[in-house]
Amino acid sequence: MCSFVIPPFFAALKKIILSYLQFSKKERIGLAIVLCLLGLFLYLPNLIKPTIQPLQHSDTAWLNGVDYVEKRKTETYKKDYAKPAPVKPTYFHFDPNTATENQFILLGLTQKNAQTILRYRNKGGKFREPKDFFKIWGIEPAVAKALIPYIRIVLANSPSKYPAVNSSGGYNPTYTPKKIPIIEVNKASVSEWEALPGIGPVLATRIVKFRDKLGGFAEINEVQKTYGISDSLFSIIQPFLQLNIIEKPSINTAGVALLQKAGVSPAIAIAIVEYRTQYGLFASLDDLKKIVFLQPVQLQELFTLVKL
Numbered sequence: 253m254c255s256f257v258i259p260p261f262f263a264a265l266k267k268i269i270l271s272y273l274q275f276s277k278k279e280r281i282g283l284a285i286v287l288c289l290l291g292l293f294l295y296l297p298n299l300i301k302p303t304i305q306p307l308q309h310s311d312t313a314w315l316n317g318v319d320y321v322e323k324r325k326t327e328t329y330k331k332d333y334a335k336p337a338p339v340k341p342t343y344f345h346f347d348p349n350t351a352t353e354n355q356f357i358l359l360g361l362t363q364k365n366a367q368t369i370l371r372y373r374n375k376g377g378k379f380r381e382p383k384d385f386f387k388i389w390g391i392e393p394a395v396a397k398a399l400i401p402y403i404r405i406v407l408a409n410s411p412s413k414y415p416a417v418n419s420s421g422g423y424n425p426t427y428t429p430k431k432i433p434i435i436e437v438n439k440a441s442v443s444e445w446e447a448l449p450g451i452g453p454v455l456a457t458r459i460v461k462f463r464d465k466l467g468g469f470a471e472i473n474e475v476q477k478t479y480g481i482s483d484s485l486f487s488i489i490q491p492f493l494q495l496n497i498i499e500k501p502s503i504n505t506a507g508v509a510l511l512q513k514a515g516v517s518p519a520i521a522i523a524i525v526e527y528r529t530q531y532g533l534f535a536s537l538d539d540l541k542k543i544v545f546l547q548p549v550q551l552q553e554l555f556t557l558v559k560l
Contacts, residue, residue: 342485344449345404348379354484358450359399365391379405437475437495438468448489455480467507467525469495474509500559503540504533515557520550536560 341360348369351359356366368390379385382403385396435444445456455478462478463469472495476486501510503524511521523543528534531542537555540546546554 341398342450343399343402345402346449347404347406348385349373349405352488354487355449358482358484358488359402360395361391361399379403381405432492434492434494437472437493438463439496448492450485450488465507466509467505468501468510470507470509470513471495500557503537503558503560504528506558511558516554520546520554534560 342358344359346355346359353363353366353370356369357363361369365388369388372388382400382405385391385400385403386393388396432449433444433447435448440460442453442456442460445451445459446453451459458480459475459478466474469475472490472493475481475489475493476483501514503511506514508518508521508525511524512518516524520543523545524540527543534540537558537560540551540554
């Protein structure tokens with residue numbers, strides 16, 4: 253029977269391993285005690301109840317107030333210091349010696365620029381020619397250059413005709429100031445609306461269409477409800493607007509507001525417009541009798557308030 257002989261190398265390796273992994277009885281007992289203590293320390297926190305109670309909602313409620321205050325501070329900062337969005341300018345002829353702050357802002361200047369010009373004028377400053385506009389501190393040269401063609405300066409000691417700048421930057425030989433007419437808001441045509449400062453062909457057409465949809469303006473302030481007319485623009489054109497009270501509005505064209513302006517009750521005015529929309533125009537005032545809820549007394553009163 254053959255026996256297996258362990259090579260010297262493996263015998264030496266086995267001796268080294270056994271010398272490091274063999275423990276005496278005392279060493280084994282000590283290792284067991286260390287492992288028990290380690291397990292005890294790891295599990296001990298689970299056995300001891302915490303003395304500090306967890307935070308309740310009421311304990312942290314004050315943080316919401318801090319967050320709110322900080323949020324308000326941030327919003328206020330953004331509101332006060334955020335750069336305002338640029339406003340698209342509306343160009344029209346103006347005299348820098350008489351234009352209002354709203355007009356300057358409408359032309360594309362900032363409020364600070366407008367106030368600088370007003371302070372300059374209050375101290376006795378005068379614009380004697382269009383290029384004087386470049387002398388105002390704080391106005392960007394590109395903005396001033398865009399406004400030069402629209403400047404029309406009228407001085408008290410100047411003749412009725414005076415030089416004016418054209419769109420190419422040169423000077424026209426003479427310019428006669430254009431008088432802005434007063435228009436009747438319920439009769440003015442598109443071209444008459446265009447004659448007002450700041451009103452172009454698109455906006456003039458929009459005003460007329462809005463007026464026709466309403467059946468006429470019942471008051472001048474209704475013009476401002478037209479899409480595209482800002483508060484500043486309306487303040488410029490308002491002095492040139494007038495409204496002639498129509499004695500008797502037509503039941504075939506007047507809107508609800510205009511009928512009410514003439515004295516027709518709101519319910520009857522709405523009924524007239526709705527009947528006209530569904531069945532077409534009235535052939536005569538007697539057709540008002542087709543509105544079923546109208547009483548004879550109401551019909552007699554309507555005949556005195558409206559016309560065909």
